[in-house]
Amino acid sequence: MYYIFNQKKIFMYFLETEQYQHLEKELLEIIHLFHSRGWSMATSTNYSFRNPSPNETTYTISRSGVDKLQFKKDDFMLIDAEGVALPIHQNIKSSAETLLHTYLYENLATQCVLHTHSKSSTIYSLIHQKDKVVKITGFELLKGIRNVGSHEAEIKIPIFQNSQDMKQLVREITAYYDRNPETYGFLLAGHGLYAWGNSIAEAKRHTETFEFLFDCLLDIYKMQKTKD
């Protein structure tokens, strides 16, 4: 009991630190921006970052069921490495997809995870779900991805079947990323995109890059269909 009381108090101070508030503000602005682009409709999507020192093994994540247009600082919550709410937020529910975030933090040294439900990533992932992995090349904007220096590079994005069984999904994702740690995003078929990075800014850049590429590829697909 004393431990829980003490932990709550420690985190109340932590949430007021300048470093924490800076990260919180940065992510809040991205949530509003992504909503304005139509990437997070109907209370969907979730967003998180790794908490700064000395609490790097805990995470801040958007709580479940909040309209992202109205999203505010109080709608963030703290979770541990297992996705369980910390005592300071013990009565708040996180998204069912929290386990996907904690997997990425615990296994890929990630600092920020952004999950969008854009129309393009939803449709693109449905069209290509049988391919399991898509390869993309020939776009200047590929350089938005970490360590990609040329439009001639080829990136791969895996597509996993959508599921409500997060533990099973984590097993499938683990099997892929154990072999391909240099991929900074994946699609869930008919669902949306997960992207991450070593900072909030990099996760945003990766998300924007992937979303732009799926927009382009979908337009090309439609043009080819009308030609056929």
Ligand SMILES: [Zn+2]
């Ligand atoms: Zn989702």
